[in-house]
Amino acid sequence: MTSRPSPGLTLAAWLGAAFLHIPLLLIILYAFTSEDRTYTFPPPGLTLRWFGVAFARTDMWDALWLSVRVACLATLLALLLGSLAAAAMSRSHFRGKDAFSLLITLPIALPGIVTGIALLTTIKRVGLEPGTLTIILGHATFCIVTVYNNVVARLRRISPSQIEASSDLGARPLQTFRYVLLPHLATALLAGGLLSFALSFDEVIVTTFTAGSQQTLPIWMFGELFKPRDRPVTNVVAILVMLVTLLPILLTQRLSSGGDYMHGGGKSS
Amino acid sequence: MSVPVTVSRHRFGRGALITLLLLAPPLLWLGVVYLGSLLGLLQYGFYSIDDFTAQVVQQFTWATFASLFSTPSNLDVIIRTLLMSVAVTLACAVIAFPIARYVALLRGRSKAVWVVLVTLPLWASYLVRVYAWRLILAQEGVLSWVLAKLHLTSLLDAALSLPVLGGPSLSSSYLGMFLVFVYVWLPYMILPIQAALERVPASLVQASADLGARPFQTFWRVIFPLSLPGVAAGSIFTFSLTLGDYIIPGVVGAPGYFIGQMVYTQQGTAGNLPLAAAFSVVPIVIVMLYLALARRLGAFDAL
16 A cells, blocks of 8 residues: 555554553563552652562572473474474365364464363373473464464465476485475574464463463462562563563564564464 | 375375375374363363262263353353453454554554564563553552543543442453453454555555545445454454453452353362363354354455
């Protein structure tokens, strides 16, 4: 479209952006407040004290470390399964193709609580102990679609003639994969992987069901929301969480500035 | 689960074998682990709980599902959640539309900046954003302060005295909960609408103007109908996410339970897994119906 945004539209967009961002700025402000009992606004004074208190909390570091490990492993699994699914879908037609694509979408289309309780039922039935392994299994389930969406979109844009040319020139399938397909897919895989990392790192609803007594960072934060030991510490950790999830996203944005990054990155819980 | 693979070109040839090999791991994972779990959950919905021993009775019965609709408090939970999901979806669509349209009109660098502006909050952690609203809605919090400065406290009091929506404070009212839901899911609505708007051919808008339509007419008769797949796609997220959320109603809001909270408490503290299972089938059915409807509106092409 060539038309320019009207003043009214511009104003509405800016108001919308303010609505989206002011709460985040407040979080940052409250991490420095010297008032630790209430949410008084404006804060009576500012201090750096809470950063020290937060960094000294070993339970916070344990939770952060668990979240990082879980997110890495869930992302690896999702990368494998998601790209296999994408490769299968990009091949010629097979019966049940529509049903399969619905099946991939289902874990993000259904509310997290359904996925969570369903997985918990199975975990109990099979006799597994809820813990790190089951958190990873749960996260991988809904991360598959993120990788899948990114890779499938990329595969659609690769012309089959390139693959054919490669094999016509005598490349074995593995060579074609290594030298033609993989370079094309690299940024899509990276984007899908980073999104899945952020998704897993932030997930709380499915995790509450599959975690047993383990605490990922969001679970830890959830606990702090109701029984805070030092209220402003939650804000400090909130900033930390924002940084950990935002950096990969901004990186993804840079990597694929074609505007087609983040396919179906949507879903939080 | 059987895997009927027929490749159109060479039936049972190498192509089919490769497709099968590629398909098998994700299909096994999603089909066995995920779908199997969903079916296992469904099965629990057909069990019941013994009132005296509090043990699950593994005998087929419709009673648990029936109690969703025959027990007024259960029905209330379902209706309350549905109404909230619809309200949140509508509000998100209305607020998202101008932002999406604005971003779709931009080009170059400013567009890139706005795309980041819109997506950033989405990735700034769900819990953090919910928590931010606790700060804002608290009685001594930001919103009361701003309204007091603007001499609008009476407006807040009027809103809080509304029969169902209001409450003792914003952080313990449906109005507050509604605000938080809209805030948290808004980006999920902006992105698909923006994607749909970007696919509206400029020539159509020009043609409409050339044929003498005023800007509003062009918007209403051309741009808006073409954006509907995006709205439908966005609404899948806002609707489904509201339907199952149990954290926002727990952190902010009135005492009445939502479906997500019901599922959570029934499987946990109440120890009534059959009722939890029956409750969780409600969002499954609604989302399935919704997906079917959205598919008709072309939502899947806009995702």
